Amino acid sequence: MNFVNHRSTTKGSAARGDAAAAGQLRGVLFFPVTPFGLDGEVNVEALRAHVARGASAGPGAVFAACGTGEFNALEPGEFETVVRVAVEAVAGRVPVYAGCGGALPLARRFAAAAARAGADGLLLLPPYLVSCPPEGIANYVEQVAAATALPIIVYQRNNAVFTPETAVQVARLPNVVGFKDGLGNLDAMQRIVLAVRGALGGKPFQFFNGMPTAEMSQLAYRAIGVPLYSSAVFCFAPEVALAFHAAVEAGDQARVDALLERFYAPLVALRNKVPGYAVSLVKAATELGGIATGSVRAPLVPPAPKHVEELKRIIAAGRALVEQPGKHA
Template structure:
């Protein structure tokens, strides 16, 4: 399975009682898929995987699969301890997911060799394709990245560290020895800001949180990037993405909370975020709306 295009990471809507609003999730996914993403990644970082219990996770994945209707692949998040990760992977299988985004194990600081064991044990528990997410305490060396990439059902590596020197060595090492299709992804928050640099080291794919609330902006940037329209790319970066990142960085967790606020501002009641995240202040929401308006003005 080879992915292409902008990757859509929907939020997980909650109602006023704090429960998942599954009907709103279906509407959110259908609207996103109609805009033409390359894949849907449900209940991942933007979807607050960390705050979901197993039963609601499984139903959320099933709702996303049904709403997508087979038009693009659906990947589901999974991570944590080996035992709980296997439970979430099996739940994603039952729900009809096409693949797994394997998030880092929690809390522990682990050697790279232990991380290889973690991926191998999870991969052995499923036949689903797995994209491994490198970030936080999940850090690979070029050698261990080759080991992980060589696991039969591991099909990709998503980078959330931003160490381009290390990532270049990983890309070169994996491509030198692997004899199967394998893809690399830019998984930094607001990945558009760094995608020019990632493209230069051979990483073409990236996740777009902006696609959740303004797919037209996300796709406009993507098309400018693909066509080599450097002037327009730089305008998007300076007039929209840079202010968005500066606002995002004011409060930890805003990489999720601001996205959710922007979806609400578009009229879809997805609720707030679950603890330990916090919702944006009114002042920050107002600033966000101005930033989005500036981004949409560029589409003219």
């Protein structure tokens, strides 16, 4: 493996960790891809360039080795390398969160590796895809949280489904600082938001939209009190991601509608053509931007050449909208 010898900058990490623990994440959240070389190993230099470029564009935080970063395809040693390189590349500018999840013993190992690598917090993904009740998922979160001092954002998706009661149960844990939704059931999420906010009092806590291409659903999530969201688009077109976020914040509905209609909706239509394209297309688009990302790991598949050509046209359309801010219609 391509391991990097690095001693974490404790003071800088602690400062970012304080902000993360206080629930102070803001702006567009950057979820970098994990580049692989021709030999199939993590391409450390490409990763460093990718994260540094993204951090320079001004995200609110960096989430390394998460869904877009193919957490599912990384073994613990690779994972630690990815997180450490991301921390180095960010250089204290914003908080760095790392993915975590899988079987309970592995989740504890990933949490420990993230701490050694200097991460400021964890995004706790679902465990192995076995059917389980909400009480079992809550117990899983409790056991991972007990094994780390890092702040944790809990990710509801796939088999990790919470009730308002179990969401409150995990939100009360001292180091759980956020709840991210990837299910898209707005009625259920609204009840979770209300229950958690009502139960926590003054504890800093944040809610996140974790749907694929989250910009498509962000207006709806924002309406139920979920202002933060993941942006895979930030990987390859940060100017588009930032323009959309700014338009939402400013209430510029014409600009929001133009970006949704001409960029995000076509991107989602392309994404939906093949399972796994939510990651594969982002990786291909990042490579189009000059970063040697390599291919995705199995079981994902790279996009077909005709889909890459379509992706190029979609990206060009998005950038054209940003370059002509006065022309929305």
